[in-house]
Amino acid sequence: IAGITQAPTSQILAAGRRMTLRCTQDMRHNAMYWYRQDLGLGLRLIHYSNTAGTTGKGEVPDGYSVSRANTDDFPLTLASAVPSQTSVYFCASSAEPDYNEQFFGPGTRLTVL
């Protein structure tokens, strides 16, 4: 592993189903983030974690949950997917919460039908 990986690359999901997007980094970064990117809108923060064991809500947290059991992994769960959650999801990390660069994973393209 080099940097940040995300899985799956893409997914088509029926509405109402539960889905977990995976994110793993090998840079030993303390801070991790989940964003969604929609056409015509900027990246919007869903949830973040400043360090292992802590999480916080971003701008658009409803319908999503996260956990941070260790430094490397930061999964994002959609408990019951809805079509408005169709988006491209990016995981990112930074050395510290106030560090001046975030590194992004390749993204997961999610379609909810």
Place this chain on the structure above:
Amino acid sequence: GQNIDQPTEMTATEGAIVQINCTYQTSGFNGLFWYQQHAGEAPTFLSYNVLDGLEEKGRFSSFLSRSKGYSYLLLKELQMKDSASYLCAFMDSNYQLIWGAGTKLIIKP
């Protein structure tokens, strides 16, 4: 409130210079970022300004005026590979990034 604005799309010619502007409003500010995003790919970091002035990095330069809530990204000697979206973002008082919608730059031969 907080907001950030940048043009939706710009067109430039290979070999030329282009300036992409970004304006923002916020009560708490911890720096201004520029990222590049090629279609279908992840954003990658270009620059960070926290003090007023110009930061130069090869063909790319970034400028910040905190009093005016204004930044620009200057790209010189444009190459076809510079065709991408350029994302402006500021870090707020909670150290969270607030992102603009991005400027799609089209380079023509």
